[in-house]
Amino acid sequence: MQDTEIFLSMKKEIEAESQKEIDAIMAEVKAMEDEAMVSMQKEAKKDADLRLKQELDDIQSQASQEISETHTQRTKALIAKRDEYVKTIFDAAREKLVAFTTTPEYGEYLSRKAKAASEEDMSEPVLMIRSEDLHYVDMIKENYGKDLQVEETSDITIGGFILKDQVTSVVVDETLEFALENQRGWFAAHSGLMIK
Known part of the structure; x- marks a missing residue:
């Protein structure tokens, strides 16, 4: 019977030692998982920040281009309107000069x-x-x-x-x-x- 008790005691001791090793390995795995998670979060934030910056730069560039295009179109429209006014004025002046010759x-x-x-x-x-x-x-x-x-x-x-x-x-x-x-x-x- 004593052999059985020794065997059971050794078994408990082995199981306790095994559990300590399992716990230590699990703690190490958990630490590695946490470290990997923090690293992935930092990398994801860095990627998100980079994408955000690129999108903002693209939006700003597109907005500048649209503003420039709008300004160019506005200027062209104003020039066309001005030229139309000048033509009307000078056509009328020409008509008056033609009438003056009579x-x-x-x-x-x-x-x-x-x-x-x-x-x-x-x-x-x-x-x-x-x-x-x-x-x-x-x-x-x-x-x-x-x-x-x-x-x-x-x-x-x-x-x-x-x-x-x-x-x-x-x-x-x-x-x-x-x-x-x-x-x-x-x-x-x-x-x-x-x-x-």
Whole structure:
């Protein structure tokens, strides 16, 4: 019987020792699991933070691109609207100039311009004028005060004249279209329709 008790005592001792080893191994496994969990959580947070940063950068980049595109489209629309206004204004001015060429004041205008042009030093001046204004040639010659060769031209579409010296190539452009085109530059600078 004593052998049985010794055997049972040894068995209990072996089981107790085995349980201690099992407990130690389980504690070590638990510690390793906890460490692995903390490491995975840190890695997952790092990945999530990186993805979040990339998504925020993408959103910011896309927003900047959309803002830039919207600004470009707005600017194009404003330029188109401005050009439409300028065209309307200058078309109306052109119509008024065409109407002006049918008034008595137009003849006075040509006289004044011929007198002013006579101050240019030209040895062989040629008067270029549209066919509709040929009846003003004698008056222009009289106000110019010098002999002029006359050429009819279709280059002048509204009215006025061009004096050109065949020797020096000096040109005096007194056409209404030239005056209108000069006003386009002034208008662009002073109209307040600049787009930035």
